[in-house]
Amino acid sequence: MKNIFNFKEFLSHLTTQPGVYRMYNKNGIVIYVGKAKNLKNRLSSYFYSKINNRKIEILVNNIQSIDVIVTQTETEALLLEYNYIKLYQPRYNVVFRDDKSYTYIFLSNDKHPRITMHRGTQNKKGEYFGPFSNRFDIQKLLKLIQKIFPIRQCKNNVYRIRSRPCLQYQIGRCLGPCISGLVDEQEYKVQTNYVRMFLTGKSNKVIDKIVTRMEKASIALHFEEADRLYSQIKEINTITEKHCIFKNIFLNKNYQDNIDVIGLAYDYGIICLHMLFIRHGKVLRNSNHFLELSISTELMKVIQKFITDFYFSNKKTLEFPNSILIHFNLPKANLLEDLLSKIAGHKINIQYKLHINDICYLKLAKINAMNALKSYISQSLIIKKRFIALATFLKIDNINRIECFDISHTMGEYTTASCVAYNKNGPVFSDYRHFNIDGILPGDDCAAIKQVLFRRYNKNIEKNKIPDLILIDGGKGQLLQAENIFSALKVSWNKDHPVLLAISKGKYRKTGLETLFLKTEGKGIFLPHDSPELHIIQHIRNAAHNYALSSHQKKQVKIQCTSSLERIKGIGPKRRQKLLKYMGGLQSLINASVEDIIKVPGISFILAKKIYHSLNY
Known part of the structure; x- marks a missing residue:
C-alpha cells in the first residue's frame, strides 16, 4: 500500500525559510534527513516533480510524516543536517549517494599536509572530518578555511613539480611549502594544527593561541606580524559570528555544556513549546509540544507545570541539561530550578537574561515554535472544516467524534480488527483499540465486523465517547451486519444516535473512486475526489487500515515464533x-x-x- 501522507495539506502551510527536514516511515523511524535553502520548494519537488529515480520513488512511497526545523541560514542547516545524520543514520541517506560514501574534509599526513575534499574509501593516511552531505557546501567551507589558515590545497603531483610559488601564495592564501626555504616549517605546523583544532570544534583555543602570539609580536615590535595575526582572529570571529550554529559549535567556550532551549508561541488559545536539545554544543534533536489554554488559566502556570511534568516523566531516559534557556520571565523560577536540580542530581539553571552566544539558539527555538504553531492550527482548522462538510453531507447537526473499523488477515488466518477514534482536533490515540477475532469462518469479513462491533458497543459507554458517525471499511454486507448488531443491542446509551456509513474501495481499489453506503438497499454514493468530506473519510479509513495491519503483523510474527x-x-x-x-x-x-x-x-x-x-x- 502506498503512503497516506497528505502532502498537499502539509505543503500548504510550510515555510519558505531555510532549514532541515526529517522524513519518517509508518513505524516513526527517520528514513531520510535533508536540508534546504527553501523548505517549501525543496519538499514540493518530491511530490510535484516527475520522479525518474526508483530509489526516490521508494522513499516517497514510504513517507508517513515529515517534520522540519527552521534555521537562520543555509550553512546552519548544513551543520544541523550533519548532526542529525550522525544521530539517526537514516537508511536513504546512504542509498542516495549513488553507492558512494559521504563527503569529508581530508587533512593529509604529508610533510606539508594538504586540506581537501574527499569522497570514497578512507584508505589514505591522514585525518577525516565529517561526513557532510553536500560537496558544494564543503567547497565553500574550504575557501573560508583557506582564507583564514594559509595551508596548501593543491594536488601532490602539482606540489612536487613547482619551481616557483603559485597565485595562492601571491594573494596570501598559501604559505608556499612547495618552494624550499620559502616557508618556516614550524609556522606551517602551527597553521596545520590550527586547522585541526578548528575542525574539531576548538576555535576558542585557536583564538587564545593566536592572541598570545599577537601579544608577543607586539612586544617584540613586529607590528606587521601582529597585524597579520589580528586579521586572522578577525576572520575567525567573522565566520563564527555569521552563523548561529557555527558560532556555538566552533566558538562558544562552554561548548561542552548541555543546554535545553524552550521557544514559546501562542495563538487561538493554543500554546506551542519548541524544545531544542543541545548536547556538547550540537543540536541533537528537537520536539514540539502543544497545550490548550482556557480563559481562566494563566499562561505561565501552564508552562511551569509542563516543564515540571516533562522532566519528571522523562527522568529515566533524558540526559538532563546544565541550563534551560527561555525568552519569557517565568515566575518563581528559582523554585522550579531547585525541583529540577533534585530530579537531575546536579544543579540546573533556568536562564532568562542570556549571553549573546545563546541568543541565536533562542531565536531559532522561537522561529520554530511559531512555524509549528501555524502548521498545527492550520491542520486543526482543516480537520474542523472537514468535519463540518461531512456533517452537512450526512444532514446531521454536528459531528464531534468518529470511530472507524477495519479487518486484516492473511488468507483468513490471524484475523484482527482495529478501531480508531477521531475528534475535531485529530486522532484520539488513547482510544485506539485492536481486537483478536476468533470463532468465525476464515476470510469472513462480515462475521468479523459483526463480532468487533458487538464487543465494542455492547457495554456502557461514556457520553462524550459515543460516536456521532461509525465508519466501516466494506460494502453492503458489512453495513447489514452493523445494522443487525445495533438493532439487537440492549444498552443504556442511545444506540440509534450513531450514523452508520460503509466505505467500499470499489472494483479497481483506487483512491478517489470509493463508494459510500448509508443504506443496504439501492445504489451507493460517489463523492467528487477533491471533496473535503471524502478526504476526511479516506484519512480516517486509512488510519484504521494501518492500525489493523500493524496489529495483524504483530500477531502473525508472534504466532510464527511460538512453538x-x-x-x-x-x-x-x-x-x-x-x-x-x-x-x-x-x-x-x-x-x-x-x-x-x-x-x-x-x-x-x-x-x-x-x-x-x-x-x-
Whole structure:
C-alpha cells in the first residue's frame, strides 16, 4: 500500500525559510534527513516533480510524516543536517549517494599536509572530518578555511613539480611549502594544527593561541606580524559570528555544556513549546509540544507545570541539561530550578537574561515554535472544516467524534480488527483499540465486523465517547451486519444516535473512486475526489487500515515464533517441558506415535491423541 501522507495539506502551510527536514516511515523511524535553502520548494519537488529515480520513488512511497526545523541560514542547516545524520543514520541517506560514501574534509599526513575534499574509501593516511552531505557546501567551507589558515590545497603531483610559488601564495592564501626555504616549517605546523583544532570544534583555543602570539609580536615590535595575526582572529570571529550554529559549535567556550532551549508561541488559545536539545554544543534533536489554554488559566502556570511534568516523566531516559534557556520571565523560577536540580542530581539553571552566544539558539527555538504553531492550527482548522462538510453531507447537526473499523488477515488466518477514534482536533490515540477475532469462518469479513462491533458497543459507554458517525471499511454486507448488531443491542446509551456509513474501495481499489453506503438497499454514493468530506473519510479509513495491519503483523510474527505445542489446549509450560525432555526434542515428538506419547508422565490417552493430531495434521 502506498503512503497516506497528505502532502498537499502539509505543503500548504510550510515555510519558505531555510532549514532541515526529517522524513519518517509508518513505524516513526527517520528514513531520510535533508536540508534546504527553501523548505517549501525543496519538499514540493518530491511530490510535484516527475520522479525518474526508483530509489526516490521508494522513499516517497514510504513517507508517513515529515517534520522540519527552521534555521537562520543555509550553512546552519548544513551543520544541523550533519548532526542529525550522525544521530539517526537514516537508511536513504546512504542509498542516495549513488553507492558512494559521504563527503569529508581530508587533512593529509604529508610533510606539508594538504586540506581537501574527499569522497570514497578512507584508505589514505591522514585525518577525516565529517561526513557532510553536500560537496558544494564543503567547497565553500574550504575557501573560508583557506582564507583564514594559509595551508596548501593543491594536488601532490602539482606540489612536487613547482619551481616557483603559485597565485595562492601571491594573494596570501598559501604559505608556499612547495618552494624550499620559502616557508618556516614550524609556522606551517602551527597553521596545520590550527586547522585541526578548528575542525574539531576548538576555535576558542585557536583564538587564545593566536592572541598570545599577537601579544608577543607586539612586544617584540613586529607590528606587521601582529597585524597579520589580528586579521586572522578577525576572520575567525567573522565566520563564527555569521552563523548561529557555527558560532556555538566552533566558538562558544562552554561548548561542552548541555543546554535545553524552550521557544514559546501562542495563538487561538493554543500554546506551542519548541524544545531544542543541545548536547556538547550540537543540536541533537528537537520536539514540539502543544497545550490548550482556557480563559481562566494563566499562561505561565501552564508552562511551569509542563516543564515540571516533562522532566519528571522523562527522568529515566533524558540526559538532563546544565541550563534551560527561555525568552519569557517565568515566575518563581528559582523554585522550579531547585525541583529540577533534585530530579537531575546536579544543579540546573533556568536562564532568562542570556549571553549573546545563546541568543541565536533562542531565536531559532522561537522561529520554530511559531512555524509549528501555524502548521498545527492550520491542520486543526482543516480537520474542523472537514468535519463540518461531512456533517452537512450526512444532514446531521454536528459531528464531534468518529470511530472507524477495519479487518486484516492473511488468507483468513490471524484475523484482527482495529478501531480508531477521531475528534475535531485529530486522532484520539488513547482510544485506539485492536481486537483478536476468533470463532468465525476464515476470510469472513462480515462475521468479523459483526463480532468487533458487538464487543465494542455492547457495554456502557461514556457520553462524550459515543460516536456521532461509525465508519466501516466494506460494502453492503458489512453495513447489514452493523445494522443487525445495533438493532439487537440492549444498552443504556442511545444506540440509534450513531450514523452508520460503509466505505467500499470499489472494483479497481483506487483512491478517489470509493463508494459510500448509508443504506443496504439501492445504489451507493460517489463523492467528487477533491471533496473535503471524502478526504476526511479516506484519512480516517486509512488510519484504521494501518492500525489493523500493524496489529495483524504483530500477531502473525508472534504466532510464527511460538512453538507448535503452545497452541495445543491443555499443554502448559510444565507439560511442554516434560514432553520435550522425555522425547528428546520437538522433531522426535512429531515422529512419535500415540503409544509413545502416553509413556510421558502426566499425559493421558485423550491428551496424547490430541497432541498427535495437532502435530501431524
